[in-house]
Amino acid sequence: MSVRSAWLLPLTQTREDTRLSPTGTFAPESEIRTRDGVIAGGNPFAATGAGAMSLQIGVGRALVQGTDAQGAYPIAVDAPEVVTFTDGNAQFGRVDTVALHVYDQLFDTNGQNLARIEVFIGSPAATPTAPTLPAACLRLWDVTVPAGASAGVGGINWSSALADRRRFTTSYGGIIPQGYGTNFVGAYNGQYRDVNGVLERWNATAGAWQTYRPPLAVESATTGFTVASGYTLNQYTARRGNGMAFFALEITRKGAQLDVPAAGNITDESIGTVPAGWRPAADIELPVSDGIGEGSARLTTAGLIALRTWSGGGALRNDRNIRTSATYFLA
Incomplete structure (x- = not known):
């Protein structure tokens, strides 16, 4: 098994699942929700072209938040996974999304309990946008699939098609590392994040992230x-x-x-x-x-x-x- 989750499989969670998955209390997003995201360290879930229409996603760990009732699922990918994209539309390009997806039969209608790396296919359009993801998904990469792309005509240009959508999370009280998307509100007064090398602190009274300047020690x-x-x-x-x-x-x-x-x-x-x-x-x-x-x-x-x-x-x-x-x- 290369995609593991703790607290998902009834009666069959292995010791390896528990050791590899990032368990513990992570940064909140609300009173009951956890800020989902990738756990920093090296280059988690790195994307590398593996063929004309195939992409390899590297190892990594993450938290995937479901609905409020579901909670957050700790995930570990302990071996690279290869995903394949369907051929491009004849007329328009589209944007597909590679995401971590947790299936939980207690909360969805898929009838299975597993976590996987999955491709969500976007809609072809003159100006395509990435697809909306269901609950219990964490977006990792958006991939532009040109009109007419296929293995027979050269496939996808991986040097230009990839858009990094990995956002990061951290344990409670930790500094949230720089990643995709900085336009989010803090969850509590005094929360910290890193934005392009600048440390910011959430001021709940002002409702804004403010550059942190340590007290002047004189x-x-x-x-x-x-x-x-x-x-x-x-x-x-x-x-x-x-x-x-x-x-x-x-x-x-x-x-x-x-x-x-x-x-x-x-x-x-x-x-x-x-x-x-x-x-x-x-x-x-x-x-x-x-x-x-x-x-x-x-x-x-x-x-x-x-x-x-x-x-x-x-x-x-x-x-x-x-x-x-x-x-x-x-x-």
Whole structure:
């Protein structure tokens, strides 16, 4: 048996059926319904051309939801299955669907209990659409069958005929993987899904999927800055989070004034060191000012802040409050 289902065959469910089928509590779709879909892992139910009019469906596991009264059927396909398509209509193309179909004689009139991979034939039309499926079916692939297609004239072009219709499900509380069809409502507040690599969370109050942005983890500090000799620290305030940092610094020069050449360049006058963990990923330039004069400093990856220029030449006088601030990427 290549298509197995748990909780379907009375008195004959095997141990292999139970081990292979995805049993457990899966993502809900309503108070009583389960979101059916494919169980992610590898490339479940992969489709590969197996002949001019034949398609091979690979192994995989899935949940197939029937009516509310039926519930959901766990399915495992443990060996590839080949399905064959009927010849195309003479005038119009059509779209057929390859689906997992569960037959349950307690709920349908087919008189059998089994699960199978089946082709549902669409209606030929100038603009064909995929067929509507009965209950207890899970659509996997839509296949365009051109007008007049047959094994004798080349059959179906599998490189262009296949449309992936696999949607995914997950266990309760898990993130629903990206798959076909993202236009569905969430079942409960706080449900998560992945859409093209973007994590979304269902907001039941707003009735919408919203991009999930984790809370910004911000750490603050007012200590840790080591002031250089000849300066007094007045204030150091820093914040960091999500790979970025900001600090504001005020120091006062004490003792003799700093003579500045006419060109304004200073030979790296150290004013202090930023603590480890708060240092930039690359050297950056900082604006500095004492309210009268202004210049620049460099913050290095080692955390050293050094004055490099001062406007107008002359001197950087003592007892002046020098201020600087910066926002940068953390190392």
